[in-house]
Amino acid sequence: MKKADIEKVVQAGSLTADVGRRMVLRGMLGLGGTLALGACGTATVGTSGSRLTGGRFSARWLGGGIVELATPDYKQIAYADAWIWNNAGWTRFGVQKPPEYATKEGFAQYVAGKRPEAVFVLLTHDHGDHIGDYFEMLQVLSAAGVPVMTTGQSDLLRKGLVADFKKAGLDPAKIVAHGGAGMNFGGMTKHGAMTARLVPAVHSNLAGFPSAGFMLDIGGARVYISGDTDVYGDLKHLGERYQPNVAIVSVGNGPFTQGPEEAALACKWLGVSHAIPVHYAHNPLVRGVEAGEDFRRALAQIAPGIQVILLKPGETAEAAREPASRSRLLPRSNHPYHCGLADRFPPLRCQAARGRKPTARSGRHEDAM
Numbered sequence: 001m002k003k004a005d006i007e008k009v010v011q012a013g014s015l016t017a018d019v020g021r022r023m024v025l026r027g028m029l030g031l032g033g034t035l036a037l038g039a040c041g042t043a044t045v046g047t048s049g050s051r052l053t054g055g056r057f058s059a060r061w062l063g064g065g066i067v068e069l070a071t072p073d074y075k076q077i078a079y080a081d082a083w084i085w086n087n088a089g090w091t092r093f094g095v096q097k098p099p100e101y102a103t104k105e106g107f108a109q110y111v112a113g114k115r116p117e118a119v120f121v122l123l124t125h126d127h128g129d130h131i132g133d134y135f136e137m138l139q140v141l142s143a144a145g146v147p148v149m150t151t152g153q154s155d156l157l158r159k160g161l162v163a164d165f166k167k168a169g170l171d172p173a174k175i176v177a178h179g180g181a182g183m184n185f186g187g188m189t190k191h192g193a194m195t196a197r198l199v200p201a202v203h204s205n206l207a208g209f210p211s212a213g214f215m216l217d218i219g220g221a222r223v224y225i226s227g228d229t230d231v232y233g234d235l236k237h238l239g240e241r242y243q244p245n246v247a248i249v250s251v252g253n254g255p256f257t258q259g260p261e262e263a264a265l266a267c268k269w270l271g272v273s274h275a276i277p278v279h280y281a282h283n284p285l286v287r288g289v290e291a292g293e294d295f296r297r298a299l300a301q302i303a304p305g306i307q308v309i310l311l312k313p314g315e316t317a318e319a320a321r322e323p324a325s326r327s328r329l330l331p332r333s334n335h336p337y338h339c340g341l342a343d344r345f346p347p348l349r350c351q352a353a354r355g356r357k358p359t360a361r362s363g364r365h366e367d368a369m
Contacts (some may be wrong), residue, residue, distance in 0.1 A: 050243060051222075051243040051245065052217070052220060052221055052222050052243070052245060053220075054220050055218075055219050055220035055221025055222075055245060056071070056072055056219045056220060056221070057069055057070060057071055057072070057218050057219030057220075057221055057223075057318075058070050058071075058072065058316050058317065058318035059223075059246075059248070059276060059309075059311075059316065059317050059318075060311075060314070060315070060316040060317075061276070061278060061311040061312070061313055061314070061315060062083075062084060062087060062089075062101060062313060062314070063083075063087040063088070063089025063090045063097075063282055063313040064083055064087055064088070064089035064129050064130075064278070064279055064282035065080070065081055065083075065124075065129065065130060065227070065228065065250055065278050065279035065282075066079070066080060066081050066082070066083050066084065066087060066089075066130075066278075067079070067080040067225070067248055067276070067278060068080075069216065069218055069223065070114075070218075070219075071193075071218060071219040072219070072318070074114040074115075074116060075114075075115075075116055075117045075118070075192075075193075076116065076117065076118050076120075076192050076193050076194050076218055076219065077111065077114065077116045077118070077119045077120070078119070078120040078121075078122060078194055078196075078216055078218055079119070079120070079121045079122065079137075080122055080124070080214070080216075080225045080248060081122065081123060081124055081130040081131070081134075081227075082121055082123065082130070082131060082132070082133050082134035082137045082138075083128070083129050083130055083131070083132040083133050083134075084101050084104075084107055084133045084137060085097075085101060085102055085103050085104055085106075085107060085133060086132050086133055087101070087129075087132075087133075087282070087313075088282055088283065089281060089282030089313055090313040090314070092281040092282075092288055092289055093281065093289055093312045093313055095312055095313050095314055097313075097314070098314060101314075104133070104136050104137070104140045105140070107137070107140065108140035108141060108143070108144045108146075109144070111141060111144070111146055112141075112144040112145065112146050116146065116147065116192075117147065117192050117193070118147050118149070118191045118192020118193065118194060119141060119146050119147060119148040119149070120148075120149060120150075120151070120191045120192070120194050120196065120216075121134070121137065121138065121148060121149070121150040121151075122150070122151060122152065122196055122214050122216065122225065123150060123151070123152035123153075123156075123157070124152065124201065124211060124212050124213060124214070124225070124227030124228065125153075125156075125201070125203060125204070125205045125211035125212065125227060125228065126156065126160070126161065126205050126206050126207050127205075127206065127228070129282060129283065130227070130228070134150075135164055135165070135167075135168035135170065136168070138150060138168070138170055138175055139168055139169065139170065142170070142175065147192070148175065149175060149176075149177055149189075149191045150175060150176055150177065151176065151177040151178075151182050151183055151189040151191075151196055151198075152182050152183075152198075152212060153182060153183075153184065153185075153198060153205075153209055153210050153211070153212045154181050154182040154183055154184045154187075155184075155209040155210070156182070156205060156207055156209040156210075157172065157176050157180070157181070157182035158172065158176070158180055158181050158182060159209070160205070160207030160208070160209050161207065177189040177191065183196075183198050184198060185198050185199065185200055185210075185212070186198070193218075194216065194217060194218050195216070195217040196214050196215070196216050196217075197214065197215040197216075197242065198212050198213075198214060199212065199213045199214065199215055199224075199238055199242075200212065200213070200229075200232075200234065201213045201226065201227045201228065201229035202229050202230040202231075202232045203227060203228040203229055203230070203256075203257070211227060211228065211229070212227060213225055213226050213227045213229055214227075215238075215242045215244060221245045221246065222242060222243065222244045222245050222246075223244060223245065223246045223247075223248060224238075224242070224244040224246070224247040224248065224249075224270055224272065225248050226247065226248060226249045226250050226263075226266070227250070228250050228256065228257045228279065229250065229257075229258070229266075230257065230258045230262065231258050231262040231263070231265050231266045231269075233269075235266050235269040235270055236269040236270075238270065239269055239270040239271040239272075240271075243271065244270055244271075244272050245272060245273055245274065246272055246273070246274045246275065246276065247266070247267045247270055247272040247274075247275045247276070248275075248276045248278055249263040249266060249267060249275060249276070249277060249278065249279075249295075250263065250277075250278060250279035250280075251263040251277040251278070251279060251280050251287070251291050251292070251294070251295045252279045252280035252281075252282075252286030252287050252291060253280075253286060253287050253291070254285040254286040254287065255285055256285070256286070257279060257286070259287065259291075259294075260277070260287075260291055260294040260295035260297075260298045261294075261298045263275075263277065263295055263298075264295060264298035264299040264301075264302055264303065265302065267299060267303060267306055268299070268302055268303040268306070272306060273305075273306060273307065274306065274307045274308075274309060275295075275299060275306055275307070275308050275309070276308075276309045276311065276317065277291065277292045277295040277296075277308070277310070280292065292308075292310045292311075293310065295308065296308040296310060
């Protein structure tokens with residue numbers, strides 16, 4: 001990242017806001033500049049001018065770098081990494097972890113109760129705040145009869161973690177995509193109606209294999225999942241090649257990952273219309289709850305057309321239809337996240353989760369972040 005770019009975003013102004021429970025955010029996750037959200041567009045990967053349109057999906061932040069993505073009917077569910085009931089990213093927000101994420105039993109019951117047609121667990125790398133509950137998560141979902149599949153970088157899955165799969169009583173050939181092989185960069189994995197593509201991440205793995213990010217197609221939209229990457233120049237190429245609609249990006253800074261300013265530059269290069277900051281306020285070495293607002297200010301300075309969706313752990317951003325008689329959505333004084341696209345998009349609703357207090361982290365979660 002050029003010094004001039006950093007200086008530009010650091011000088012950004014401030015617009016504060018409180019993301020309240022069950023508050024309607026005047027942004028939008030319905031994508032592609034069209035009201036026809038029920039009709040999913042198609043895209044040709046590798047060519048310009050082919051961005052997906054008409055997408056509908058929800059994104060629920062589970063603290064740290066973990067996100068639950070789903071179609072409106074929850075028939076297709078994806079998890080960006082797997083640190084759920086041991087996730088320590090709720091405490092600093094003063095939010096109690098709800099029952100469905102507080103224990104592995106509650107989680108399995110919650111997911112199985114949705115009766116999904118496919119559950120996709122996307123593993124970016126093997127650091128504890130991403131893989132912490134991974135094997136138990138696969139265990140309990142499989143035991144509950146959930147059609148779960150996992151994927152990630154091929155050498156990590158077919159070599160680096162094989163002993164861990166066996167220790168957990170899991171057969172990689174049955175639960176890891178492509179008969180246990182996973183996928184490599186440029187590769188693709190389908191599960192249910194979802195498609196994941198592996199993209200590079202400038203980070204590390206404890207097992208020594210490459211860290212990764214994903215381009216996930218879900219609900220007719222394409223979502224970039226950064227993992228713990230630093231910003232790097234080829235994100236411009238990934239933006240041109242895959243044309244994602246939404247970016248879920250690490251902004252925590254500290255010793256291990258990029259900060260808000262670098263994440264903002266990454267979103268600009270990717271060319272997304274919306275961005276959700278994650279991977280902050282979950283351990284003492286990363287930035288606190290202010291990092292989300294820092295990211296929004298940074299992005300407003302260098303790419304004001306990209307809309308930032310700030311969530312607290314447990315809150316869900318989702319596309320929702322408006323009555324047909326309502327042709328415009330006007331901002332309200334207590335809804336500062338109006339995206340300026342009311343002519344084309346219905347509102348984004350933000351729903352908070354309620355429930356129990358978070359559990360403590362297990363020993364593995366002290367690994368490098």
